[in-house]
Amino acid sequence: MRTIDPAKMEAKRRHILDAAIDCFSRNGFHGTSTAAICAAAGMSPGNLFHYFPTKASIIEAIAQEDQLATAEIFARWSETDDALTAIEEIVLEFMRLASEPVYARISIEIGAEATRNPDVNALFLANEEKVKGRMVSLIKRGITQGTIDTTLESDLVATWLIALAEGAVGRVVFDRGFDSYVHEPMLRRIVRKTLQP
């Protein structure tokens, strides 16, 4: 009997996802056929099907990855006592992530697909709600700690902190020579000035 090596399975899955993300970021979801993903991953349709039965299941996996990536960023700063510092660092990490060219391009593709495909929309809307919920908790903690303005509505601020970090996506596409590193001090200033009492 053949045994299945979970590590090998996972490596293969990862390999397919990377190939698919590369195809999507270059040609869009609609412009990418499963045949193109097979070619990029160097495997047969039957083999691909074993890991991802549909193109939609690949998009689902990308949404899961995105959720994991953002959850990890929050987890990394969850032990920090000062909520304001945690928020500042998290927004910066999100901005760096959004500035990665492949991430930026796939984000735009996801946005375009989400406006037409309710399933894709639901997936990423759920991700965004989780991010917002975690941000709101941190803001409330900062208010309790006295480092964040008590008059702020945490839900409204959270929305704009996310919008700010995601703003890097548009910069990558429409701002020639955008370098996230150069922009870090400015983003820190915006976050601090906005939140502080």
Added chain:
Amino acid sequence: MRTIDPAKMEAKRRHILDAAIDCFSRNGFHGTSTAAICAAAGMSPGNLFHYFPTKASIIEAIAQEDQLATAEIFARWSETDDALTAIEEIVLEFMRLASEPVYARISIEIGAEATRNPDVNALFLANEEKVKGRMVSLIKRGITQGTIDTTLESDLVATWLIALAEGAVGRVVFDRGFDSYVHEPMLRRIVRKTLQP
């Protein structure tokens, strides 16, 4: 001899553009054929060709419109003495524009197309540079007036003011029930706190 009525020509052009924008926002640039635009505009391919010889020429017209819309917003506040107030109002107007569902959807389509099509990229990159240039001028004026922090690098701040306003695009798609009106006071706060000395 038939005379051409410029007002009629312009109305027809406007009608085609609206039909095309509607098609693009629903099905994307790639998913929209010129036949679909003809059907939406209720005209023959020959007639459409008379106004817009290619799909690319329609996208060019959309870029021109976008440039006009942003230039008008700046023009509207150019007479305001206080540069800080002008900037605040301009960012708010941009955010309201970006919050319009059709505008938001077409912006995402443009972003997706711009990552693949260098001509489209160049058009909207030029628009963004104009917006940024005008914003930088206002920031410098505010610094001279003493209402904006003299230590700020106008170019870097301008980038994030634009990113903030554009942030509404993502909210429309991924934030259920996003209402730009509710968010205005928060955006005003972010702009003021960021810019003030």
